Every structure is written in structure tokens, then in C-alpha cells.
Amino acid sequence: MKLALVQFNPIVGDLVGNANRILEFCQQAVSEQALAIVFPELAITGYPPEDLLLRNDFLNGVEKQLERISSECPLLTIVIGYPEKGEGVLFNSVAVLQAGELVANYRKQQLPNYGVFDEKRYFQAGAQACTFKLGSEVIGLSVCEDIWSSSVCDQLRQSDATLILNLNASPFEINKAEKRERTVCSRVKETGLPIIYLNQVGGQDELVFDGSSFVMNAAGKVVQRSAAFVESINYIDLDSLRNSTLEAKQDAQLPELESIYQALVLGVRDYVTKNGFKGAVLGLSGGIDSALVLAVAADALGGDSVEVVLMPSKYTADMSNEDAIKQAEALGVKHQTISIEPAVNAFSAMLEPAFEGLNADVTEENIQARSRGVVLMAISNKKRKILLTTGNKSEMSVGYATLYGDMAGGFAPIKDVPKMMVYALAKYRNEQSPVIPDRVIERPPSAELAPDQKDEDSLPPYPVLDDILERYVERDQSRREILDAGYEPAIVDRVLRLVEQNEYKRRQAPPGVKITSRAFGRERRFPMTSGFNKVLFSDD
Amino acid sequence: MKLALVQFNPIVGDLVGNANRILEFCQQAVSEQALAIVFPELAITGYPPEDLLLRNDFLNGVEKQLERISSECPLLTIVIGYPEKGEGVLFNSVAVLQAGELVANYRKQQLPNYGVFDEKRYFQAGAQACTFKLGSEVIGLSVCEDIWSSSVCDQLRQSDATLILNLNASPFEINKAEKRERTVCSRVKETGLPIIYLNQVGGQDELVFDGSSFVMNAAGKVVQRSAAFVESINYIDLDSLRNSTLEAKQDAQLPELESIYQALVLGVRDYVTKNGFKGAVLGLSGGIDSALVLAVAADALGGDSVEVVLMPSKYTADMSNEDAIKQAEALGVKHQTISIEPAVNAFSAMLEPAFEGLNADVTEENIQARSRGVVLMAISNKKRKILLTTGNKSEMSVGYATLYGDMAGGFAPIKDVPKMMVYALAKYRNEQSPVIPDRVIERPPSAELAPDQKDEDSLPPYPVLDDILERYVERDQSRREILDAGYEPAIVDRVLRLVEQNEYKRRQAPPGVKITSRAFGRERRFPMTSGFNKVLFSDD
Incomplete structure (x- = not known):
């Protein structure tokens, strides 16, 4: 039977x-x-x-x-x-x-x-x-x-x-x-x-x-x-x-990293193919996030359906470009380089009268990120290839991303992957066949939007950040519980404040694959207008 | 007692x-x-x-x-x-x-x-x-x-x-x-x-x-x-x-248009003030949508907390600029003009190698809209004023808007207001005191992204569009029921298809005030990946 x-x-x-x-x-x-x-x-x-x-x-x-x-x-x-x-x-x-x-x-x-x-x-x-x-x-x-x-x-x-x-x-x-x-x-x-x-x-x-x-x-x-x-x-x-002889047929469950990687691959493949896109495009920066997204996209769609764009500015290190090209070649994906300087210079000149007497701030960094967004969306529109964004969960949590800049795109493959897991997945993928240059995995992360910028200038070290975020977002721990785990109040407060302040950015983020026990999006429904941060910091 | x-x-x-x-x-x-x-x-x-x-x-x-x-x-x-x-x-x-x-x-x-x-x-x-x-x-x-x-x-x-x-x-x-x-x-x-x-x-x-x-x-x-x-x-x-003598105290309910207008005003005021913005900025095109949004914003926040930017291109009619300035002055809001041509030209040159041999299409229109988005967001970031978007519900329904372009912003005051109601609200507002130039209300609507462009080149006339949309989105009518109301199949099918195809855009839209019986956003939860359009067109 x-x-x-x-x-x-x-x-x-x-x-x-x-x-x-x-x-x-x-x-x-x-x-x-x-x-x-x-x-x-x-x-x-x-x-x-x-x-x-x-x-x-x-x-x-x-x-x-x-x-x-x-x-x-x-x-x-x-x-x-x-x-x-x-x-x-x-x-x-x-x-x-x-x-x-x-x-x-x-x-x-x-x-x-x-x-x-x-x-x-x-x-x-x-x-x-x-x-x-x-x-x-x-x-x-x-x-x-x-x-x-x-x-x-x-x-x-x-x-x-x-x-x-x-x-x-x-x-x-x-x-x-x-x-x-x-x-x-x-x-x-x-x-x-x-x-x-x-x-x-x-x-x-x-x-x-x-x-x-x-x-x-x-x-x-x-x-x-x-x-x-x-x-x-x-x-x-x-x-x-x-009949106990059936037991022989059993296959093992997948190891954790393999299952996560495959979830990302299937999520990308089905979103792209079920929605009828002709492939995918993404900006390759020489950093770890875009490197992992490219590997996932190439595994999901085949290297010949994916293309990447390098968009250097004056803050881009040479090794970023070298590593990006190396990876594109390793995966057999088409790559082209478009400097964003002409657009950035045009916007600077256009805004000069409006910004007269005002200091440079994050606005100028955002203009770089948004110029890249315009270039990538233009290629996406023209070629009917979906633009993949490359932000990870740690960044999405604290709003370390530019709305309409690096957040522009139709699908965000690693938006629910914390930064430390991005590293682990990159290493896992390289164990199958080496596609991500070692230097990409080893160098300190940087957004390259200002001279000698490092993520750690603005954020706590990622092992600390990811643990605090998991406690706060996924496990609903209070500030007091997180402090009791041994973290410094200044760091904890900064992280929690950033999470609370950036709900508006997440609300406009593209969809991406849920892999954790609580993904942003429909699984975590927080108000954008909220006075909760005042509660958060008064729990003692 | x-x-x-x-x-x-x-x-x-x-x-x-x-x-x-x-x-x-x-x-x-x-x-x-x-x-x-x-x-x-x-x-x-x-x-x-x-x-x-x-x-x-x-x-x-x-x-x-x-x-x-x-x-x-x-x-x-x-x-x-x-x-x-x-x-x-x-x-x-x-x-x-x-x-x-x-x-x-x-x-x-x-x-x-x-x-x-x-x-x-x-x-x-x-x-x-x-x-x-x-x-x-x-x-x-x-x-x-x-x-x-x-x-x-x-x-x-x-x-x-x-x-x-x-x-x-x-x-x-x-x-x-x-x-x-x-x-x-x-x-x-x-x-x-x-x-x-x-x-x-x-x-x-x-x-x-x-x-x-x-x-x-x-x-x-x-x-x-x-x-x-x-x-x-x-x-x-x-x-x-x-005691029946109490009846004297009763105030009347508000008339419909007044209640809608006040809802928009309160929605904008509370989003802006509860979130601590220093005011609002928006792009004023000389069209009816941005005219209404400006009136709402000025009534919500006071004219001196609002500023507008005119961002003409080669497709912008002179009367658009004239009318925009006239309205800004009538409401006492600061206005400045920033031509988008330098950015558009920079992007054209940057993308020339990538687009070699490919025809111009909607990509080029999107680049204009996105260049405006970058300018407005820069001013928003620099001055900590929220960027208001100006899209209406008719446009949001059929995706007649550019993601990261005119859709860029923190709040979308009229995103749930159908186009015909935009006109009615503009007239209602002018009856209180004239702030929107008559020509803005009377001229045919245009996105001004291509030579002599009119909305009706791409869309059915708004009275038709709005009625079809209300039947389909708010009342869940089937294609057959809408056809039975006397609309042409070609028009109905085009509208329904556009609604179904553009869920991905709406998912990344900023929040805005719900005024209808079914607003997009949390009230209408549709899948982005969906084969429903095939069902829709096979119901006979």
C-alpha cells in the first residue's frame, strides 16, 4: 500500500x-x-x-x-x-x-x-x-x-x-x-x-x-x-x-550553516523566478556583505544571470576594487565599473547654495550611497534584472544603511543574517569551493563613505553588537537583563536607541529571507512613532 | 454628578x-x-x-x-x-x-x-x-x-x-x-x-x-x-x-470633505511632531498633488516650518514653475529652485557605456525622478525636516510612481486619497482661503518626465480609473462584476494587472494617512509574489 x-x-x-x-x-x-x-x-x-x-x-x-x-x-x-x-x-x-x-x-x-x-x-x-x-x-x-x-x-x-x-x-x-x-x-x-x-x-x-x-x-x-x-x-x-528495515533510508538533517545558506539560495531563486525577472544585478564593493550576496545569487541563478557593478568613489580603497573583480571572475559573472564621482560632484554643486554655511555631515555620505542606488536601479530597470541589496541584519537593526541608497532594491537576501553569521556563511561557502577572496573576509569592515572609515568607529564590535541585538530583538530582553549579561551601559543604550529610532527605515526596506526566530518585517510589528525608548531607559 | x-x-x-x-x-x-x-x-x-x-x-x-x-x-x-x-x-x-x-x-x-x-x-x-x-x-x-x-x-x-x-x-x-x-x-x-x-x-x-x-x-x-x-x-x-434641555449643546458632525482634510492635517502634524522633526520639505511641481500636500503641510505645521523645492528639467512647463512659486508665496513658505539637469546629465554620461545600443525607455524617466529624490533627501537629512511625498492613491494603486524617486520620503500625506478626491479637497481648501492657483486645478495632470506627457497617455481618465480601483481594491469586486458595470475589458484588464503587478512598490512606500475603507499598508495584505492575475483574467 x-x-x-x-x-x-x-x-x-x-x-x-x-x-x-x-x-x-x-x-x-x-x-x-x-x-x-x-x-x-x-x-x-x-x-x-x-x-x-x-x-x-x-x-x-x-x-x-x-x-x-x-x-x-x-x-x-x-x-x-x-x-x-x-x-x-x-x-x-x-x-x-x-x-x-x-x-x-x-x-x-x-x-x-x-x-x-x-x-x-x-x-x-x-x-x-x-x-x-x-x-x-x-x-x-x-x-x-x-x-x-x-x-x-x-x-x-x-x-x-x-x-x-x-x-x-x-x-x-x-x-x-x-x-x-x-x-x-x-x-x-x-x-x-x-x-x-x-x-x-x-x-x-x-x-x-x-x-x-x-x-x-x-x-x-x-x-x-x-x-x-x-x-x-x-x-x-x-x-x-x-518494519524497522526502513530505517536504512533515512538521510541526515542538514548542518546549520548549510541549511541557512540553502534557505538564502532558494529564497533568492524563487523570488526572482516566480516574479519573472531576467536575472539579478548588485553593487559589489569588495566588502563581505556584497561578496556573500553575490555568491548566493550566483548559486541561485547561475553566474551568467547575475551582473555586478563596481562603483568606486575617492574613498574606495584599491584593494576593494581588486577583490571585487577577483570575486566576479571566480564566479564567472559580468562586471563593470562606473565611478560615482560625476553624480556626486553634480549634486554637490546643485546643493551648494542650499547648504551654504552648513557643515558636512551624514548627508554627504548619503548622497554617495544614493548616487550608487540611482545607477543600480537604472541598470535594473533597463535590463529587467532585479537589484539585490546587500545589507545584513546587524545594519538593518541599527539603521546603519542609507534609505534609497544601499537599501534600494527589490530583494534583500541577507537582511535577516547578523554580521557574524555573514562571516560564518562566507567561510562555509568557500569550503565548498573558494569564491570569496580571503582578504574580503579578513579586512575590517568599512562603508567607505568617508576617509579611513571603519564600521567600528560608529558601532560596537560586531560580536558585541550581534549578541546585544539578539537579546533585545529576538529574545525581548530588557535593558536591565542585557546589562546583567555584562555589557557597558553606554554601549547597550546606544544600540537599543538605534534599534528604536530606525523602525521607519526598516518599514521601507525590501523583503528578504527570514532565517532567525524573529525577522524584521511582518514578524516584528513595531510602531514607527513610539515613545518606548523612554520606557526602555527608565527600567531601573 | x-x-x-x-x-x-x-x-x-x-x-x-x-x-x-x-x-x-x-x-x-x-x-x-x-x-x-x-x-x-x-x-x-x-x-x-x-x-x-x-x-x-x-x-x-x-x-x-x-x-x-x-x-x-x-x-x-x-x-x-x-x-x-x-x-x-x-x-x-x-x-x-x-x-x-x-x-x-x-x-x-x-x-x-x-x-x-x-x-x-x-x-x-x-x-x-x-x-x-x-x-x-x-x-x-x-x-x-x-x-x-x-x-x-x-x-x-x-x-x-x-x-x-x-x-x-x-x-x-x-x-x-x-x-x-x-x-x-x-x-x-x-x-x-x-x-x-x-x-x-x-x-x-x-x-x-x-x-x-x-x-x-x-x-x-x-x-x-x-x-x-x-x-x-x-x-x-x-x-x-x-433631561432634554441638554440637546442644545450638540455640535454637528463635520461635512465629509472637511473631515477628510482635517484627518490629513492631523495625521501629518502628529507624525512630524511626535517623531521630533524640525518641519517638512517637499518638491513642488506645479501639479495638483504637491499643491494639496503643501496646503495640508502648511495647515498642519505652519508655513514657516515648511519649505519647498522646485526642481525643473527640460520637460517642465514654464507655468508649472510660475504656479508653484505663486502657491509657495500664498502660503508664506520658503521656496528654492534647483535644476536637476546637472545630475541627470551626469548619470546619462555615467551609464552611456552600459546602455550602448539600448533604446530609451522608462529608465530615463526614473533617473529624473530619482535625481529629485536625492536632492530632496539631502535637504531633509541636512535640515532634519521630514520629506513629504506627494503621490495619491490612484498612482499608488497602479504603480504610476518611481520607487526611490517621487516615492522617497518619510510620510505620504495623500497616499490613500484617490485623484478625483485630490481635486475635491483642493477646491474645498480654496473655499476656506485661496491658496492653490486655479490653473493648477484646471490643467490636465502630467508627470512631466517626457515631452508633452499627460497622465492620460498611460492611464484611463481619472474618473474611470478611480471607480474601477474602488470596486476592485475597496469592494473586492471581480473582473466580471466590474465589466458588468459597463467598463471596457481592455481598460479593466490593464488597471487590474497594474494593481497586481505593483504590490512590491507599495511595500516600500512611506506611511500615510488612512482615509478610505481599505488603505494600502497593513489594511490590505497582499503577497508580492503572486499568480493571482492569472485567476483574475480567467473568471469567465
């Missing part, structure tokens, strides 16, 4: 295209003599469909495509997630289709409404368990969040289920695959039932779904894993699921 | 500052011999506090300030909204403080989680009614959404309440004040009880709270209204509330 598990990469909203590809997978499963085929949560719409769910034309399209799938593939039992229209409400449901009929229908009971999730904006919670028969098996249905607490699996055990299916759209974050297996293992131990965990794969705006689907037997052993970060159809023989 | 009603303008997150001002109002109420004072929903934090609610340091600060308010003002009964920490959960609550003690506590039962609201992200719903005694009155408590259906008011009637207090943080939108009074009137008729509707006032990022608080007697008559869009303390004598 063979079950096909499709780790599906949908395009959100593309109901017809998704249905076409769902039917192709069904054909494959039929030709492999599978009895049933399973797709992830909301597979027909892709996840998350967001406010498309509020439109009737969209929901009508879902019904139409679901009927089409059902009627065009009557030979197979199809288990698939879809948004179900009830009376004035919507459910996050799973349909079980057999011979053109809906034989079972489950409505998700646990609706996540935290972090990146807004499911209570759209869905009503279901209230009961649902099982269906497949040969000798009684298969219990559950969706994503349902598996993170005991109640739904308990219901299924009491409904005499012999196996639990869990359909997911669970986004990647660091160590998430491990957490999922640990959690599912708890449910297996509580129920004594094997559990099949099937996840969506692919990039969707700020989220990357890693797949990492797996089958866990009743002993709590993973007997099968789907390769992470790729679309796949895998087959599991239910009769032999309880 | 006098009750003080504070239509409060808090700063979100500024717990100490808000508490200070709450105590000031309490002192005023004491000196006016009031028995009790009422503040709006979550008055201590300001609304919406968003993810600040997830931080313990913030919630501890709330407790501290609430204790302080309670102990520093023991003479008055204080009714105030605050976030209440329960066991691992949070409630949107109302405290009733008497003589330093918490004598009653109500937990909001109906939590809005649609539109701009995310209350289920933070709060657990309460489960029971709450009343407290004040002299001979039994006062029933309710919070915002509670009043929009019957159940909470029913509970209060059954609890023998003699009066219902409704504490709000209800954002402005067109005709909202009227809707509120109609809804409250239904509750009055169902319960036979008078209702006091008290609302927050002030701008908070994309939302403007209009106040528009009112007192409705048991006959369903409004006997008192607080002036809209201003902070105020008003007193109501409960003993005479049932």
Missing part, C-alpha cells in the same frame, strides 16, 4: 498553475501504482495567500480547480489542503477526494496568529477530528499547528486512527527542522501512532519553506526524510512502515 | 509621558468638581501598541504607571484602558480606580482581528460583563468592538446597568463618525440605556483617530459631541443626562 508524498512548491495565488502541477504529480503517482497522494497545507493556493482569501473571485477559483483535480484524477485518493468556504466563514481545510467525490473533510483546529502568522484574520477554527479509511489503515488528519500541542492527536487516537498525517506550510528558521522532529516525536510517544509530516517547499516573499518532510514510525524513529529545499515526490509503503 | 470625558491624544509607547498627561487631566477634573474621569481604550499605552505588547519590560512599565496614577489621584474615580497581564495571557482591559484601589476591572470580549486590527495576536477575550457603582448610577463597561454587536450591551442591561461607557480607539475613515452614531443608536434602542462613546484622538503612523466622542441619551439623541480631531476634556452631568 503505497502513499505518494508531494513536497510541493506552489506559486501563491496561481490556482490554475498549481492545479496543473498537482495533476502532473497525480499522474506520476498513478504510474508508480500509489494508492493515495498527499499535498501540503493550502497546496492549491500556496501559503500564505494573505488577503487573497478575502476575495470571492479567488475562493470561487479554488472551488473550480479543486473540482477539476477531483474529476481529472479519479484513480487516486487525493489528500490536499485548501481554503473552504462555509456560511460567511472560511476554514483552513483538508479535502480527501476519492473517485471524484469528497469522502472526508478536516478543518484545522489550532490557528496560529503570532509571529508571521495571521490565520485568525481569515479562518474559523474547526471543532472535530477527522479520519478516513485507506485499505486497512485509518488515517487521521491534522494541519501544521495542530501537531504542536496534544489535543488534536489525542482526538485522533481516540478515533482509532492507525496513522496520523500532518500537512504543513511551516517556514524555515534556524534549527526548525530539529524542533519539528522533536515535537512530532512527542506526539508519536503520546499516541503510539506513526506520523507523516509533509511540508511545503519554496520561497514566498519573506518566507522560505524548507520542506524537510519526514516519516516517523510508532517507535519515534525517522524512517524517511525528503531532501530539504527541493520539490519532490516521495513514496512510502504503509505496510512496511512498522 | 459630573463625569469628565478625556478625548486623549497619547504617544504610543510613551508610558511615562502619557501617565503625566493623564494626571494633568485628572487635576483639571478635580478642580472642576468632577466625580469621575474616563480615558479611552488602552490610553496608557496609546493605540495600537503593536508588538510592544510582547515585551515584559513594557508591560511592567504599564503596571508601574497605573499604580502611580492610582496613588497620585485618590480623589477621583478613574476609568482607563490598559493592557492587563494575566497568567501567560494578556487582556485588553479597563481599570476602575477609586481611592488608590482597583474597584472594578473589565476585559474586552470582542477582539477585532480584521482590517488594520490584530488584537488576537496579543489578547485573550474576556468572558463577562462588568459594572461599577457611581452615586446612584450603575455604570456598565465596554470597549470599542464590544459595541458593534448586541451581546455585551445585552449582558450589561441584564446586570442592571443604568448607563453604558464605551472606551474606544477607533480610527478615522470616510463616514465613520456617522456609522458609529448609527450603531450606538441601535444599542441604545436595544437596551434603553444612554451610552457614552469616548474615542482616542491623534495621528499614529498610518492611522488617524478622529475623536468624535459623543453622549447619546436613552432616547437615542446625541446630547453632546466633542470637537473632532482635537484633544479635549468635556464634562457631562449624569443627573441631567435624561
Whole structure:
């Protein structure tokens, strides 16, 4: 009794295209003599469909495509997630289709409404368990969040289920695959039932779904894993699921850095290809951030779809240009050099009357960054290649970036990667094949917007900065807790103040791949207008 | 028996500052011999506090300030909204403080989680009614959404309440004040009880709270209204509330255009002042959009806090410059002229090798818009004045704007105002005192980025465009429904396609005041990567 598990990469909203590809997978499963085929949560719409769910034309399209799938593939039992229209409400449901009929229908009971999730904006919670028969098996249905607490699996055990299916759209974050297996293992131990965990794969705006689907037997052993970060159809023989010989098939989970790197690659690839760009362009500075972004972009799209622009100014060190060219050549990407001096000089002259008698300040640095932004966007517009920005999470946190300057672009691959992790990922990538010159990794970081500028002139050393940021942004620690960890008040206060002051910049930042437990963007919803900093510094 | 009603303008997150001002109002109420004072929903934090609610340091600060308010003002009964920490959960609550003690506590039962609201992200719903005694009155408590259906008011009637207090943080939108009074009137008729509707006032990022608080007697008559869009303390004598002579005090609701204009003014004023800017700067083109934004900015901040820059190019008509200067002078704002030609020429020369053999296209228009963006941002940075963008909702909908060009800025006052309403508001403003030259209102709109360019070369006439957009964006109509309204398929398809294609631009747009029933931003959460357009055009 063979079950096909499709780790599906949908395009959100593309109901017809998704249905076409769902039917192709069904054909494959039929030709492999599978009895049933399973797709992830909301597979027909892709996840998350967001406010498309509020439109009737969209929901009508879902019904139409679901009927089409059902009627065009009557030979197979199809288990698939879809948004179900009830009376004035919507459910996050799973349909079980057999011979053109809906034989079972489950409505998700646990609706996540935290972090990146807004499911209570759209869905009503279901209230009961649902099982269906497949040969000798009684298969219990559950969706994503349902598996993170005991109640739904308990219901299924009491409904005499012999196996639990869990359909997911669970986004990647660091160590998430491990957490999922640990959690599912708890449910297996509580129920004594094997559990099949099937996840969506692919990039969707700020989220990357890693797949990492797996089958866990009743002993709590993973007997099968789907390769992470790729679309796949895998087959599991239910009769032999309880057979320990299956254990041999198990692949290892990916090591941490490899999983992060692959998340970035898939996030870039899917944003670029699903949105129909002809490739990518980025400014290569000779620094570590743009070096990593270039490596990711070349791995995602192929070196011949990527081009880079060197845009030196009078503050650019020779070694920056040398290293940038070296890297472009190592990856086989087209490079060109456009000095920004003519534009910077033009703006200086244009603004001279307005700025008469005023001192030079960060304005002049911003003009350099924005001149680069104009050049890159012009190339992006002209060639229909997406502009990738190169800012990391440490910079985004403290606003060490120029709005409409180096922040200009359609996608920000490393916006959720802290600086120290940028170094680690660069080294990891070089271990696979050397593409980033050693000097880029070793030299002290600089924005090169003023003479002999170093990041550490304005910011604490990155190991300190990153730790403070993680405590404050990801773990919601108070100023007092961070001070108790041993940091100097002057440094802590400066960092926290910068985080609070720069929400307005982050609100206008391009999207980028979430990899941490709390990414900026839809996962951290802070007011721009806020007096919270006054609270922050008065907590003693 | 006098009750003080504070239509409060808090700063979100500024717990100490808000508490200070709450105590000031309490002192005023004491000196006016009031028995009790009422503040709006979550008055201590300001609304919406968003993810600040997830931080313990913030919630501890709330407790501290609430204790302080309670102990520093023991003479008055204080009714105030605050976030209440329960066991691992949070409630949107109302405290009733008497003589330093918490004598009653109500937990909001109906939590809005649609539109701009995310209350289920933070709060657990309460489960029971709450009343407290004040002299001979039994006062029933309710919070915002509670009043929009019957159940909470029913509970209060059954609890023998003699009066219902409704504490709000209800954002402005067109005709909202009227809707509120109609809804409250239904509750009055169902319960036979008078209702006091008290609302927050002030701008908070994309939302403007209009106040528009009112007192409705048991006959369903409004006997008192607080002036809209201003902070105020008003007193109501409960003993005479049932007395018809009170009716004389009633002020009229504002006419529609006046309320919209005032919402824009308050939104700009509060964003600029609460964020500590020294004023505002904007590019004045001689067109209607920047003319309206300038009028709003000058009315919000005073003409001497605003400056404008004229940035002509070779495509700028003489009358554009003339009209711009005329308007600046009429409003007494500083103006200067900076030609963008030197920057545009510099970029052309810099990009010549890269663009060799490629035709001119929208890239060259974008370079003009972005050169203006660099100039304006430089002035903004140097003078710490916020840059206001001038794009309207029609343009934002179809992406008729340049990212990092005319979209560059910190606040977008008219981003939710459709073009036809821009005209209506300009005429309304001129009726008060003539500040926008007639020719600006009368001439055909043009972006002036190419020779003899008119908006209507690229877009349908604005009356058509605006109606299609309202149907599609605000009312979720399908393509078929819009066609049935009598529009040509070619026009409808073009508009809908542009709306779908430009989500990425809107995601990087600055915040601006919500005035319609569905603003872009947090109220309309659409995926950027989306295949929905394929569904849209296959609905027949």
C-alpha cells in the first residue's frame, strides 16, 4: 500500500498553475501504482495567500480547480489542503477526494496568529477530528499547528486512527527542522501512532519553506526524510512502515550553516523566478556583505544571470576594487565599473547654495550611497534584472544603511543574517569551493563613505553588537537583563536607541529571507512613532 | 454628578509621558468638581501598541504607571484602558480606580482581528460583563468592538446597568463618525440605556483617530459631541443626562470633505511632531498633488516650518514653475529652485557605456525622478525636516510612481486619497482661503518626465480609473462584476494587472494617512509574489 508524498512548491495565488502541477504529480503517482497522494497545507493556493482569501473571485477559483483535480484524477485518493468556504466563514481545510467525490473533510483546529502568522484574520477554527479509511489503515488528519500541542492527536487516537498525517506550510528558521522532529516525536510517544509530516517547499516573499518532510514510525524513529529545499515526490509503503528495515533510508538533517545558506539560495531563486525577472544585478564593493550576496545569487541563478557593478568613489580603497573583480571572475559573472564621482560632484554643486554655511555631515555620505542606488536601479530597470541589496541584519537593526541608497532594491537576501553569521556563511561557502577572496573576509569592515572609515568607529564590535541585538530583538530582553549579561551601559543604550529610532527605515526596506526566530518585517510589528525608548531607559 | 470625558491624544509607547498627561487631566477634573474621569481604550499605552505588547519590560512599565496614577489621584474615580497581564495571557482591559484601589476591572470580549486590527495576536477575550457603582448610577463597561454587536450591551442591561461607557480607539475613515452614531443608536434602542462613546484622538503612523466622542441619551439623541480631531476634556452631568434641555449643546458632525482634510492635517502634524522633526520639505511641481500636500503641510505645521523645492528639467512647463512659486508665496513658505539637469546629465554620461545600443525607455524617466529624490533627501537629512511625498492613491494603486524617486520620503500625506478626491479637497481648501492657483486645478495632470506627457497617455481618465480601483481594491469586486458595470475589458484588464503587478512598490512606500475603507499598508495584505492575475483574467 503505497502513499505518494508531494513536497510541493506552489506559486501563491496561481490556482490554475498549481492545479496543473498537482495533476502532473497525480499522474506520476498513478504510474508508480500509489494508492493515495498527499499535498501540503493550502497546496492549491500556496501559503500564505494573505488577503487573497478575502476575495470571492479567488475562493470561487479554488472551488473550480479543486473540482477539476477531483474529476481529472479519479484513480487516486487525493489528500490536499485548501481554503473552504462555509456560511460567511472560511476554514483552513483538508479535502480527501476519492473517485471524484469528497469522502472526508478536516478543518484545522489550532490557528496560529503570532509571529508571521495571521490565520485568525481569515479562518474559523474547526471543532472535530477527522479520519478516513485507506485499505486497512485509518488515517487521521491534522494541519501544521495542530501537531504542536496534544489535543488534536489525542482526538485522533481516540478515533482509532492507525496513522496520523500532518500537512504543513511551516517556514524555515534556524534549527526548525530539529524542533519539528522533536515535537512530532512527542506526539508519536503520546499516541503510539506513526506520523507523516509533509511540508511545503519554496520561497514566498519573506518566507522560505524548507520542506524537510519526514516519516516517523510508532517507535519515534525517522524512517524517511525528503531532501530539504527541493520539490519532490516521495513514496512510502504503509505496510512496511512498522518494519524497522526502513530505517536504512533515512538521510541526515542538514548542518546549520548549510541549511541557512540553502534557505538564502532558494529564497533568492524563487523570488526572482516566480516574479519573472531576467536575472539579478548588485553593487559589489569588495566588502563581505556584497561578496556573500553575490555568491548566493550566483548559486541561485547561475553566474551568467547575475551582473555586478563596481562603483568606486575617492574613498574606495584599491584593494576593494581588486577583490571585487577577483570575486566576479571566480564566479564567472559580468562586471563593470562606473565611478560615482560625476553624480556626486553634480549634486554637490546643485546643493551648494542650499547648504551654504552648513557643515558636512551624514548627508554627504548619503548622497554617495544614493548616487550608487540611482545607477543600480537604472541598470535594473533597463535590463529587467532585479537589484539585490546587500545589507545584513546587524545594519538593518541599527539603521546603519542609507534609505534609497544601499537599501534600494527589490530583494534583500541577507537582511535577516547578523554580521557574524555573514562571516560564518562566507567561510562555509568557500569550503565548498573558494569564491570569496580571503582578504574580503579578513579586512575590517568599512562603508567607505568617508576617509579611513571603519564600521567600528560608529558601532560596537560586531560580536558585541550581534549578541546585544539578539537579546533585545529576538529574545525581548530588557535593558536591565542585557546589562546583567555584562555589557557597558553606554554601549547597550546606544544600540537599543538605534534599534528604536530606525523602525521607519526598516518599514521601507525590501523583503528578504527570514532565517532567525524573529525577522524584521511582518514578524516584528513595531510602531514607527513610539515613545518606548523612554520606557526602555527608565527600567531601573 | 459630573463625569469628565478625556478625548486623549497619547504617544504610543510613551508610558511615562502619557501617565503625566493623564494626571494633568485628572487635576483639571478635580478642580472642576468632577466625580469621575474616563480615558479611552488602552490610553496608557496609546493605540495600537503593536508588538510592544510582547515585551515584559513594557508591560511592567504599564503596571508601574497605573499604580502611580492610582496613588497620585485618590480623589477621583478613574476609568482607563490598559493592557492587563494575566497568567501567560494578556487582556485588553479597563481599570476602575477609586481611592488608590482597583474597584472594578473589565476585559474586552470582542477582539477585532480584521482590517488594520490584530488584537488576537496579543489578547485573550474576556468572558463577562462588568459594572461599577457611581452615586446612584450603575455604570456598565465596554470597549470599542464590544459595541458593534448586541451581546455585551445585552449582558450589561441584564446586570442592571443604568448607563453604558464605551472606551474606544477607533480610527478615522470616510463616514465613520456617522456609522458609529448609527450603531450606538441601535444599542441604545436595544437596551434603553444612554451610552457614552469616548474615542482616542491623534495621528499614529498610518492611522488617524478622529475623536468624535459623543453622549447619546436613552432616547437615542446625541446630547453632546466633542470637537473632532482635537484633544479635549468635556464634562457631562449624569443627573441631567435624561433631561432634554441638554440637546442644545450638540455640535454637528463635520461635512465629509472637511473631515477628510482635517484627518490629513492631523495625521501629518502628529507624525512630524511626535517623531521630533524640525518641519517638512517637499518638491513642488506645479501639479495638483504637491499643491494639496503643501496646503495640508502648511495647515498642519505652519508655513514657516515648511519649505519647498522646485526642481525643473527640460520637460517642465514654464507655468508649472510660475504656479508653484505663486502657491509657495500664498502660503508664506520658503521656496528654492534647483535644476536637476546637472545630475541627470551626469548619470546619462555615467551609464552611456552600459546602455550602448539600448533604446530609451522608462529608465530615463526614473533617473529624473530619482535625481529629485536625492536632492530632496539631502535637504531633509541636512535640515532634519521630514520629506513629504506627494503621490495619491490612484498612482499608488497602479504603480504610476518611481520607487526611490517621487516615492522617497518619510510620510505620504495623500497616499490613500484617490485623484478625483485630490481635486475635491483642493477646491474645498480654496473655499476656506485661496491658496492653490486655479490653473493648477484646471490643467490636465502630467508627470512631466517626457515631452508633452499627460497622465492620460498611460492611464484611463481619472474618473474611470478611480471607480474601477474602488470596486476592485475597496469592494473586492471581480473582473466580471466590474465589466458588468459597463467598463471596457481592455481598460479593466490593464488597471487590474497594474494593481497586481505593483504590490512590491507599495511595500516600500512611506506611511500615510488612512482615509478610505481599505488603505494600502497593513489594511490590505497582499503577497508580492503572486499568480493571482492569472485567476483574475480567467473568471469567465
